[in-house]
Amino acid sequence: RKEVEQDPGPFNVPEGATVAFNCTYSNSASQSFFWYRQDCRKEPKLLMSVYSSGNEDGRFTAQLNRASQYISLLIRDSKLSDSATYLCVVRNTDKLIFGTGTRLQVFP
């Protein structure tokens, strides 16, 4: 079983749509959680950290459920520029463990 699992997608949505990504992790001792964004042939870039209380950054909302070992990302009012691969990332000690990513394609 992979340490971090995501639905690979792709998710094809129209502009303005709301889309949700899910992620599960297997190590209950994981300490920190993140969503990264990766554009084609580029390095991953931190989108936001994820906290149990839930956190929001503009159109993006992230949620962590430690009991279920489940992480989510909600994107509202999708823009064309949101098209990318979204990586669920978990920190165990000093290592970042990456999910395979969920591809999002926003169309006009």
Add this chain to the structure above:
Amino acid sequence: GAVVSQHPSRVICKSGTSVKIECRSLDFQATTMFWYRQFPKKSLMLMATSNEGSKATYEQGVEKDKFLINHASLTLSTLTVTSAHPEDSSFYICSARDRISAYEQYFGPGTRLTVT
């Protein structure tokens, strides 16, 4: 944010040759740097953790004699792929952790290696 550079950004080499990739932290000191590999449509996989002044720690299944890592200063780590084969063709990405904040990792732009 902090800047990490990688050089070269793209390299093509012949089977059997060695290739060196540099990772530099440009505006901060990094006691720890990480090397990842990413195959097409796959996740980033951690290869090794590099600590300044000491030997790198390799992940299970990564050959330390094939992927030589040197972290000689607080701003530079190098990965040398020795005797490269076509299956080593991949996207290699480094990240660096700030010595001061010791929490966030900053990623380099990656190096695309093609072995012919």
